[in-house]
Amino acid sequence: MYIIIVIGCTLIVSCKSDSSSAKALDYTYSTARGNTMGTTYTLVYQDEQGRVNLDDIEVLLLDINQSVSTYIDNSEISEFNQAGENFGISITATEQPLLIDGRLNPQAHLDHFIANYKASKEIFLKSGGLFDPTCMGLVNYWGFGYQHKTAITAIDTVEIQAILKYTGFEKLNEETLDDVYYINKSNPSIQLDFSAIAKGYGVDKVLDYLKTCGVENAMVEIGGETKTVGVNRQGVPWRIGINTPSSDARLSDYEELVSLSGLALASSGNYRNFYEIDGKRYGHEINPKTGFPEQTAILSASIIAESCMYADGFATACMLMNVEEASKMIEAEPGVEALFILGGTNGYEKVMTSGFKNYLN
Numbered sequence: 001m002y003i004i005i006v007i008g009c010t011l012i013v014s015c016k017s018d019s020s021s022a023k024a025l026d027y028t029y030s031t032a033r034g035n036t037m038g039t040t041y042t043l044v045y046q047d048e049q050g051r052v053n054l055d056d057i058e059v060l061l062l063d064i065n066q067s068v069s070t071y072i073d074n075s076e077i078s079e080f081n082q083a084g085e086n087f088g089i090s091i092t093a094t095e096q097p098l099l100i101d102g103r104l105n106p107q108a109h110l111d112h113f114i115a116n117y118k119a120s121k122e123i124f125l126k127s128g129g130l131f132d133p134t135c136m137g138l139v140n141y142w143g144f145g146y147q148h149k150t151a152i153t154a155i156d157t158v159e160i161q162a163i164l165k166y167t168g169f170e171k172l173n174e175e176t177l178d179d180v181y182y183i184n185k186s187n188p189s190i191q192l193d194f195s196a197i198a199k200g201y202g203v204d205k206v207l208d209y210l211k212t213c214g215v216e217n218a219m220v221e222i223g224g225e226t227k228t229v230g231v232n233r234q235g236v237p238w239r240i241g242i243n244t245p246s247s248d249a250r251l252s253d254y255e256e257l258v259s260l261s262g263l264a265l266a267s268s269g270n271y272r273n274f275y276e277i278d279g280k281r282y283g284h285e286i287n288p289k290t291g292f293p294e295q296t297a298i299l300s301a302s303i304i305a306e307s308c309m310y311a312d313g314f315a316t317a318c319m320l321m322n323v324e325e326a327s328k329m330i331e332a333e334p335g336v337e338a339l340f341i342l343g344g345t346n347g348y349e350k351v352m353t354s355g356f357k358n359y360l361n
Contacts, residue, residue, distance in 0.1 A: 030046075041221060042220075084185070111181075132288035219232070228264075258359040264306065298319055
């Protein structure tokens with residue numbers, strides 16, 4: 001029988017067989033769950049030495065939130081959004097060990113904000129500007145941001161055009177002076193939103209912590225974004241299900257099952273976070289060039305990559321492209337693969353990059 005643990009856009013799937021030849025479950029694995037980044041997290045890991053401290057993971061996640069959460073008024077990203085033309089952030093001057101005497105080193109503050117900023121700029125350039133974290137103003141306008149969570153009832157195109165004047169990553173430039181990383185705004189109203197990569201980044205950092213503790217077999221998931229290392233309880237690569245991209249599908253319904261070890265899987269779709277106005281659906285994927293939510297033929301994009309942060313960002317970018325453009329972008333990235341699920345008259349159509357089939361279970 002299959003045991004499915006629901007985790008959002010992707011599902012962790014473990015298989016238990018009654019066959020006497022099946023591998024026995026390894027009960028040295030531990031499971032932990034909690035809340036972070038406005039969603040939940042799940043950890044499954046093997047720690048026979050008892051080196052992992054869950055309080056340290058909570059501290060690490062709080063530290064990341066304090067850098068990149070727009071819902072915290074004094075976070076680094078909120079300070080950037082409230083700043084005028086220039087914003088400076090101190091760079092960690094010396095490399096500090098992540099662990100001291102087996103515990104998280106409080107002095108090992110990673111430059112979370114800078115890491116998210118640099119990765120965002122890279123994906124912005126590779127996506128032709130469709131992945132653009134400066135669209136915070138648009139996200140707030142359409143009711144998907146930190147200002148309010150209500151659907152708009154009348155669309156004001158004049159206001160949208162005004163917001164577009166301070167949208168665009170090309171309106172920012174950076175420089176480093178005396179261990180301070182400066183980001184200069186061409187318009188003081190420019191705001192950043194890292195929500196499209198922050199969960200993936202958090203997954204990467206928590207798995208890094210587990211590996212530093214000596215953990216060789218683990219799975220980390222935050223809000224559906226997942227990364228693995230080693231094998232699961234059955235001694236085989238971790239099995240992750242890709243959710244059926246339908247608003248009326250159960251969270252336990254999945255279209256494909258992939259096997260991963262040492263890799264991340266992130267998915268993006270418009271089929272859950274949306275609302276309707278006069279019969280037209282508006283999702284949270286907003287085109288930074290037009291200022292409007294956009295629904296392409298791609299219902300969901302699932303990306304496999306070494307970095308969960310990059311998988312997260314590329315999945316978001318793909319949702320604003322046609323399948324040919326999205327496939328071309330992903331095929332150009334070494335070690336990155338994608339599965340696109342499109343709607344069709346006879347059910348779902350699936351398009352995958354050349355190497356994705358290697359992970360199908």
